[in-house]
Amino acid sequence: MPNIYGLLNIGQTALMTQQKAIDITSNNIANVNTPGYSRQRLNMEQNNPVRYDGGQMSTGVKANRNIQRIYDRFINAQINGENEKLGRWQAQKEILEKAELMFDDASGYGLSDAMAQFWASWQDLTNNPSGRVERITLLADSQNMTDTFNKLDYDLTELRKDSDLGISTMIEQINPLTEQIAELNQKIEEAEAGGHNANDYRDKRDLMVKELSNLIDVQSFEDGDGYMHIYTANGKTLVDRNYSWDLATGDNGSGYAGVYWIDSQGIQEEITSTITGGKLKGSIEARDTIIPDYMNRLDTLSGEIITQVNTQHRLGYSLDGATTNQDFFSGAVAADITVDNAIEADVNLIAAASTAASAPGDETNALAIANLQHGLFLSGSTFDEYYGSLISDVGSNVAKATTYHGHQENMLSSLENYREEVSGVSIDEEMVNLIQFQSAYQAAAKIINTVDDMLDSLMNIV
Numbered sequence: 001m002p003n004i005y006g007l008l009n010i011g012q013t014a015l016m017t018q019q020k021a022i023d024i025t026s027n028n029i030a031n032v033n034t035p036g037y038s039r040q041r042l043n044m045e046q047n048n049p050v051r052y053d054g055g056q057m058s059t060g061v062k063a064n065r066n067i068q069r070i071y072d073r074f075i076n077a078q079i080n081g082e083n084e085k086l087g088r089w090q091a092q093k094e095i096l097e098k099a100e101l102m103f104d105d106a107s108g109y110g111l112s113d114a115m116a117q118f119w120a121s122w123q124d125l126t127n128n129p130s131g132r133v134e135r136i137t138l139l140a141d142s143q144n145m146t147d148t149f150n151k152l153d154y155d156l157t158e159l160r161k162d163s164d165l166g167i168s169t170m171i172e173q174i175n176p177l178t179e180q181i182a183e184l185n186q187k188i189e190e191a192e193a194g195g196h197n198a199n200d201y202r203d204k205r206d207l208m209v210k211e212l213s214n215l216i217d218v219q220s221f222e223d224g225d226g227y228m229h230i231y232t233a234n235g236k237t238l239v240d241r242n243y244s245w246d247l248a249t250g251d252n253g254s255g256y257a258g259v260y261w262i263d264s265q266g267i268q269e270e271i272t273s274t275i276t277g278g279k280l281k282g283s284i285e286a287r288d289t290i291i292p293d294y295m296n297r298l299d300t301l302s303g304e305i306i307t308q309v310n311t312q313h314r315l316g317y318s319l320d321g322a323t324t325n326q327d328f329f330s331g332a333v334a335a336d337i338t339v340d341n342a343i344e345a346d347v348n349l350i351a352a353a354s355t356a357a358s359a360p361g362d363e364t365n366a367l368a369i370a371n372l373q374h375g376l377f378l379s380g381s382t383f384d385e386y387y388g389s390l391i392s393d394v395g396s397n398v399a400k401a402t403t404y405h406g407h408q409e410n411m412l413s414s415l416e417n418y419r420e421e422v423s424g425v426s427i428d429e430e431m432v433n434l435i436q437f438q439s440a441y442q443a444a445a446k447i448i449n450t451v452d453d454m455l456d457s458l459m460n461i462v
Helices: 004-030 073-102 111-127 132-193 199-215 278-313 341-345 364-374 383-423 427-461
Strands: 044-046 050-052 055-057 061-063 218-222 228-232 237-240 247-251 257-262 268-270
Touching: 004 061, 004 427, 073 132, 073 199, 073 218, 073 278, 073 383, 111 132, 111 364, 111 383, 132 199, 132 228, 132 237, 132 247, 132 257, 132 278, 132 341, 199 218, 199 228, 199 278, 278 364, 278 383, 364 383
Parallel strands: none
Antiparallel strands: 044 061, 050 055, 218 228, 228 237, 247 257, 257 268
């Protein structure tokens, strides 16, 4: 039957409940700027009523044991999906921007200018076929062009190596993340098995899954026991309950790092070609597809220049009319193209004349070589047009990566804003709640004071 001590109990539970609500509100306010934090809410419910002669009477309020985490799983899944795409284009954009700088002709020291000077020097030689100054200038401009080819190839090779190192670094970031997610799985299961909340652990785990998705494309889901399971795009397990599987890098025969998944027996299986998102995808695509395409086209260009110039040069005669069938260039590709050693040692071997009898004043072979600049040798293109198409594609690839990267940033920003609307902390809202709970706490304290006065009055009557 309700009595004065029942009133005291109502006041006590009300005090405890409102205090807990104030604690949770304070925690929300404290974490207003914490990345990945999901605001929490205390759900209150009535105590079990008691029966008395007149019927039932309520016995106050109590706090639900589980503190609610305001969270939208679907939004988080969308964020992770868009984060994978952002990581891919971010990595690719950074690498391709470096490649674009290597092809920069605006400074006047690029390959386009070097080729233009090379052809112009042959044209100048036609004006004075026996001139030593013109021959030395031609040698210098030829060396400048071959050095530019060599440097471009070297720089692109180094960029591939840098990308390769970046891929290994990403693997070193992925493995600790999967290990920590597995550990958090265990902590969440242990906490919630005892009837407690693991909201903070869940926030931390979601933040790590988001970070992981920026590095590699993953599929994830949470089972009924609260464990997060994570797989690669081709179904290789990275996290299963409280166990994690590592990735590794190793030479797959290409001279660069392949990505391998290690099973529970320690056997490695290559998954490089199946990675479809994250920074790993962007780096692998730039390293293995885009940059090699640039290098192959440079090789095609340099190889065709070597072939055409050497073919024509072998038909001509040196300054003394005695030497013919002399190559002008050595090498076969951009990495090893160079002026032939004999030409470097003696510029008189430059074959400007078409016949032995017409040397040294004949310029017809030099003119034929100069006119190669306008020949359609590369799929109906001149050398300049072929190189121009390469430059255009370099810029186009950078523009594409920049556009997609900007789009993904906007997409992710919109989703993050939506997540903040659902899970984020509003200072204004929390301050209103704080005042509300404070007022309720003061009212509950007033109930206890009133009951205390009633007990004093009763004792005085007795």
